[in-house]
Amino acid sequence: MTVAMTGIAWVRDITKFSFAFLVGVLCLAFTWFTVMFFTVKQLKEQGGISPNIEPIGRNYPIMISFSIYSFEGIGIVMPIMQTTAVPERFGTILIAAISTLIGLYLIFSMTTYLTFGDQTGQFITDNLPQDNILCMIIKLAIVLNLICSYPIVINPCNTILEGAVVSMIN
Secondary structure, rough: OOHHHHHHOOOOOOOHHHHHHHHHHHHHHHHHHHHHHHHHHHHHOOOOOOOOOOOOOOHHHHHHHHHHHHOOOHHHHHHHHHHHHHHHHHHHEEEHOOOOOOOOHHHHHHHHHHHHHHHOOOHHHHOOOOOOOOHHHHHHHHHHHHHHHHHHHHHHHHHHHHHHHHHOOO
16 A cells, blocks of 8 residues: 555656546535534534533644644645736635635544544544444545555645755756
């Protein structure tokens, strides 16, 4: 798998990965809606929010390490802006996209934490019914998303690294 992903990561034209990006986004959307469905269902079954809410719980330091994934795509903003038809309008689109993501992250995190409280696992999929087929599909969708997004996210890093190596040689 590493050999295949390394080869894919060295592709120069990231537009070739637009289909993989779409698949990854669809996997994330499916995961978001499915987790929200199970979370709201659990909220209704327990009759409201969890009584075990802590402002800063024992898993807080773990959140910091996982939050970096929120920013994994920031490195592709500039290359995308350069390839758009009207780069002047990209700022507005970027602000709308970031605002949407912030809203989705806040809704997701608040709903899941208010539902499960201090029983929230390191991975939210730990709190879902483990015998449910949809929950098993979610885990596969997350893995598929990582595979699909890897080449797009690593491309700017490879470009910068390649430029640094070439400049050191010259």
